[in-house]
Amino acid sequence: MRVFDSWHDWxxxxxxxxxxxxxxxLERLDAAVEFARRFHGTQRRPAGEPYAEHLFEVVEILVLGAGxxxxxxxxxxVLHDVVEDTDCTIEEVREAFGxxxxxxxxxxxxxxxxxxEDPxxxxxxxxxxxxxxxxxVVSLKLxxxxxxxxxxGTHPRPEKQRSYYRETCENVLPLAAGIPWFEDTYRSWRDAYRHLDTRPA
Structure with a gap:
């Protein structure tokens, strides 16, 4: 399976x-990166990497993978988590980027x-x-x-690895159906991490 992790910096x-x-x-993308950095601040991913690397990876996947x-x-x-994970509002996104x-x-x-409510x-x-x-939207989510x-496999909690694998197979892989690049990529990913599937055969 292909891993997209070469865009460590903007x-x-x-x-x-x-x-x-x-x-x-590039000017609009620069503005989006600065906007995201301002709101995400010092947030980090579960394995400890700066959160901005996740945002850059998503752009890398869309451009170099999905075309x-x-x-x-x-x-x-770049902005996909800024409302969910910070105090930014959709209105602020709309005002800045349309x-x-x-x-x-x-x-x-x-x-x-x-x-x-149960989350x-x-x-x-x-x-x-x-x-x-x-x-x-589907491509963005994928x-x-x-x-x-x-x-x-780098996630620090093995149980989270297993639950995230199951959730992805059950609820995200169906989104890739009919989108050739994503369908093939997720199929390779599923096979690479099949050892995390602990459900009865």
């Missing part, structure tokens, strides 16, 4: 975008559970809602999840 991402997606405005050069989709990739970016980010923002069903409803989303699972 200078690398800019160079690759200029080469592979020359129609994309997507839609500027608003790439900006949304209504289409705000709509894309809203689609991939998991809602908070209501007071007393499990909320998460499941969110994943199921992506099935009816526009194609660019790239986001692939960044999170492409090195699943």
């Amino acid at each position: 200078n690398t991402g800019r160079r690759e975008l200029a080469l592979h997606a020359p129609s994309v405005s 997507i050069h839609d500027e608003d989709v790439l900006i949304s990739a 209504p289409r970016v705000a709509e894309l980010v809203a689609w991939v923002t998991k809602p908070d559970p209501a007071p007393g 499990g069903p909320v998460r499941l409803r969110y994943l199921h809602s992506i099935r009816s989303a526009p194609q660019e 790239a986001d999840r692939y960044s999170n699972v492409q090195r699943l």
Whole structure:
């Protein structure tokens, strides 16, 4: 399976975008990166990497893997967690980057559970809602999840590795059906991590 992890810093991402997606405005992407950095601050991923690396990976997957050069989709990739994981609002995203970016980010923002509500069903409803989303939203979600699972073995909690594998197979792989690059990539990923499937045969 292919792993996308070469865009560790934004200078690398800019160079690759200029080469592979020359129609994309680097100035708008720069603004999105600075916006995301301001809100995400010192957040880190479960294995300890700076959170920004996840955002760059999602853009890398979309551009170098799926061949997507839609500027608003790439900006949304940079911003996809800013409402879910920080105190940023959709209105702030809309004001800074326009209504289409705000709509894309809203689609991939998991809602908070209501007071007393079990977060499990909320998460499941969110994943199921992506099935009816526009194609660019589905691609954005697939790239986001692939960044999170492409090195699943580095997650510090083995039980989380197993539960995330099951959730991805059951609720994310179906989204890739009919999208050739994502379908093939997730199939390879599923086979590479099949040892995490502890369900009865």
